[in-house]
Amino acid sequence: MPGRGRPRRFDRDAALRTAMRLFWERGYEGTSMTDLTTAMGIGSPSLYAAFSCKEALFREAVALYNETEGAVPRRMLHEEPTARRAVEALLRISADAYTDPATPPGCLVVLGAANCTEENQGVREFLAGLRREDLAMLRARLDRGVSEGDLPAGTDTTALAAFYNTVLYGLSIQSRDGATRTELHDIVDTALAAWPGQRS
Amino acid sequence: MPGRGRPRRFDRDAALRTAMRLFWERGYEGTSMTDLTTAMGIGSPSLYAAFSCKEALFREAVALYNETEGAVPRRMLHEEPTARRAVEALLRISADAYTDPATPPGCLVVLGAANCTEENQGVREFLAGLRREDLAMLRARLDRGVSEGDLPAGTDTTALAAFYNTVLYGLSIQSRDGATRTELHDIVDTALAAWPGQRS
DNA sequence: CCATTTATATATCAACCGATACATAAATGA
């Protein structure tokens, strides 16, 4: 039921996608409400009525990002048969996504609130929490590799997960600096040489 | 010769160090002129008279950062006898510096203008240029390792340098997220396992 | 038809941004 009052003139989902795109491209503080309302083609009271405030809009946009952009890497992480292949798929898919010319370079969760003001520490902590979740998923996949026997028992999965997570962070910055897809995959090649038991 | 007019009431070098510290902590756009003048204890016309404008002050502060904080890693990179030991020293010293409680976490050159506004693209490009210089120095050190025989002939030094550079970028973000010194060194351990010929 | 509800458009709000105008203070050179 669409309710009683005057119907909304714009598509809320489309507006949210627009916000995701802008925040992805320019970060939280780098995107102004005027940028958003202009890109959405609506007035600022309409935006506030639909999304409460800038921070709420950002959180909703990031949630959308996490559901859409994060779906493929998450699925790969689970479906690939070994930990090694899962991590390689994660890195390769991320490298491809970060250099997709149809979307802004790098990861919104990593870059969206890099050095933001103290007054927006809540936004920063929100993204940091998502990063911790991603790290935990990666570590869990490595632990699964140990329990399934494709990773040596006694592997320091915490350190290994932290390492590949760090590489992913670095890839985001590299893509922002204009690194090509090939360059990122070359970096991934080297990173995979650090895999336990690997000969480089 | 201190010149003719009324002498400056404040220490320009100390003010520059204050600016470096603030920019390091909060980034270019995250630091306001009011933040700067307050921390320096001077009025805004004095700041403008001494440093022209915000961007010029930032560039000078970053130059100071590069000279001071960058000195030790640069020296290690040159003085360590092998490429492998040089890279390890670079990573370890950076990990220590990024987690030094006396200074802000992470690297100013990496984090100082992460997703800044389009109108400040000049600042972003300035830092990107410094990062390219650092990358070139790292690659040159690896090339030296090849010519001196401690790295196998045919080693892809470009890819290897890009990889360790990427790890350094990632370490900056990790330290911003509150990673401890031990955690960073564990990541460095894993990164070094990717070294050519290494058994991990 | 009309009360109610919701969304819109216009016009702003106070706070902060980077940057200056202006008058005054404090030094030097002649």
Next chain:
DNA sequence: TCATTTATGTATCGGTTGATATATAAATGG
């Protein structure tokens, strides 16, 4: 002494920030 030069303190500039007050438009329920 006094013109010149430079720096300082105060007050403020126009512009932008995130967020609203207000009045009107457009739907539903009775």
